[in-house]
Amino acid sequence: MIEPVLANIDENFDAKLNHLKDLLKIKSISTDPAFAVDCDAAADWLVSDLQSIGFDASKRQTPGHPMVVAHHDGPGPHILFYGHYDVQPVDPIALWESDPFDPQIIEADLGPALRARGSSDDKGQIMTFVEACRSWKSVHGTLPCKITVFLEGEEESSSPSLVPFMEANKDELSADLVLICDTTLFGDNTPAIVTQLRGLLGEEFTIHGPKMDLHSGFFGGAAMNPGRVLAKIIASLHDDAGRITIPGFYDDVESPSPEVLDQWNRLDFNTADFLGAVGLSEPAGETSKSVLEMIWSRPTCEVNGMECGYTGEGFKTVLPAQASAKVSFRLVPGQDPHKIRDSFRKMVEGMIPKDCSVEWIGHGTSRASQMATDHPAFESAREALSDEWGVEAAFIGCGGSIPIAGHFQNILGLNSMLIGFGRENDAIHSPNEKYDLRSFQKGMRSWVRILDKISRG
């Protein structure tokens, strides 16, 4: 049943690649208002393309860039596919080896690749799914299941219209399962399904001491230095074993199952390579945890910025009136950002000496996402990916905080599977972004296999 579809993909590979190039030529940079017309053009292109496959597709206006929503009927489960057609800016343009919007085939580390802005993030990934549908429809005259395609044009500019649109269109966007294609393989060859994402909590605080900057000769030794208070607070956040000391911080942490941990341990992950790539050699987290646990399933507390006193050239013997820090927490399933915020603030406030005060700015919060991997689609997708790639697919975590899966969960009550075919070296958000042709081809073929397995249950 799927063999002719896979064969159709291979036979029409060049045509599909040229078609992707057309989409990549559209300069749909969402952050820069100068490219609003290009974003609109990309949406139009996609609407037209989805219509050509038989989708009931339309461009939907928002206060920002438009959404593309397309429906196609079919038997079995209802799948909602999410991707984004907007791309990052191209600066610094001088570092590009060719025009970012004139796609070029280049030779990359694992074979030929397509170089263009958006090739990997996310137009190439979108088109793996769209082309899988096209080939299926072309061979069978129908699709294996009911499919809604939902594409946004503001992912690279914080998605201001996304939540309101989802809330206003709950019924239309309802489905049985969400497929998100905006992630990478694990390492070079292992297909992966992201099953957990860390949440985020951002805190900023300023410690005020003397009412003005003081001369360290006249007051030094007698006046409280807020820089010293700040350092004591930041230093106290971790113990010598790398654990975070905020009271109750780990109370609600849900650890991955032994099966998941066991699978992580079997992954082809090299700590020396991972850290070596950024000039490090020793894991800095909890001494009792593996590096994959540190970045996927353990919460963190990191100082992202710190400032006090004179930081320019030379020296100024000032005793600063204030000192400030930005601290962020990556949260894991089970943790409540508001509870962590309260406990953190209470701990900090307990360390403020009598002559100092603390002023807070709360930044964003998002909970971690934990996908319901006991949903049968996860096992189906894993088998399908393993079949295509000849390597056992992995359930992995992601240390970053991708809010989209949380929105589908919270607003639409939908479970998401994040499956992507990008690679860490695709240089997304950087000059010379590329997408391996292997990723494009095996990506399309992967979706055929996944849709087939999911549809057959």
Add this chain to the structure above:
Amino acid sequence: MIEPVLANIDENFDAKLNHLKDLLKIKSISTDPAFAVDCDAAADWLVSDLQSIGFDASKRQTPGHPMVVAHHDGPGPHILFYGHYDVQPVDPIALWESDPFDPQIIEADLGPALRARGSSDDKGQIMTFVEACRSWKSVHGTLPCKITVFLEGEEESSSPSLVPFMEANKDELSADLVLICDTTLFGDNTPAIVTQLRGLLGEEFTIHGPKMDLHSGFFGGAAMNPGRVLAKIIASLHDDAGRITIPGFYDDVESPSPEVLDQWNRLDFNTADFLGAVGLSEPAGETSKSVLEMIWSRPTCEVNGMECGYTGEGFKTVLPAQASAKVSFRLVPGQDPHKIRDSFRKMVEGMIPKDCSVEWIGHGTSRASQMATDHPAFESAREALSDEWGVEAAFIGCGGSIPIAGHFQNILGLNSMLIGFGRENDAIHSPNEKYDLRSFQKGMRSWVRILDKISRG
């Protein structure tokens, strides 16, 4: 013998005040090259004025602004008087209530005062001594002792020419004792002789971790954060009792004698007022020491600046590649800045984890100065000041680091007495600088008494 001189001062007070105003009208701002000609004019004015009293005075060129050196013969000991004719810039000019170079008599907290840039720092103070000499000469036709006046024009711009000039003119500047008039009373009414000054050591260091800024989602928890390392270092510099933890830091500290400490304890000093003026209430230094000890005779370690990661508006979940700090030490008699630097660096380097490195920038060092208060001139000056002010004069410390006394000690082998009549509220280096007329009058009278007592041994 001195009564007619004191009477002469009082009788000619208005003329002397008008004469000081003439000097204050000269815009001798040393840091701004635009005022070089004014600095030169101030030196000429002083040369001419000292010649009018009978000094053999001359302007001496340097690579910067000129020195004024003037000699007058006399019996007994040879006194060298030091002051500076240059002044601070006037910015922010909008905050001045009258033209900074058009001296005005104003009503201040303790009576009339002269408002002008340089009135207290240091032209008014210089002229207390010069006018004392003028009145003495006018009454007696001679001076009570041999006197050299040595005035520089670069004190407010780090005195680049001072040490070379002193070294090149050792013989000419030799004397028995130095009098420096650039300090304040203790509190409102207590005449004071500064007998110890703290030294200074400035250190700056940067901790390097990952070779670039990292995404805290992808690396947070696994990669060492240099901000955390920096905080641990700064936090570890003081123990809970406020003592500095650098190994050997206190080893060579010479404490004031019990007599000096006893005298400090008897001074009219109010901790609540001192700290309250800058919005604080609790001394932050060693719990076993008084506030005057903290700021005069105990060494300090203060962070003057700290910087890492993102410190702009909003939030950036960066895991910073580096973190840096500026730390200064106020040193007390006995401490060797180089030994302290070595011990500090060794301690910091011992706290740098394997994946980080530290880079150093050494800033200036100066030793503390301890005057030889057993020199009989100190007791003579104290008696003279007590006579004039009707309050027992105090031997006090100074928490700042005035290098001039150290230069006289190290280059010329001379002991210095720092005696000044400014007040803490004179707003030196700020808008609306003033000098109390009481300071000017009693300052002149004080020098007459001091020169008399010192000359008679």
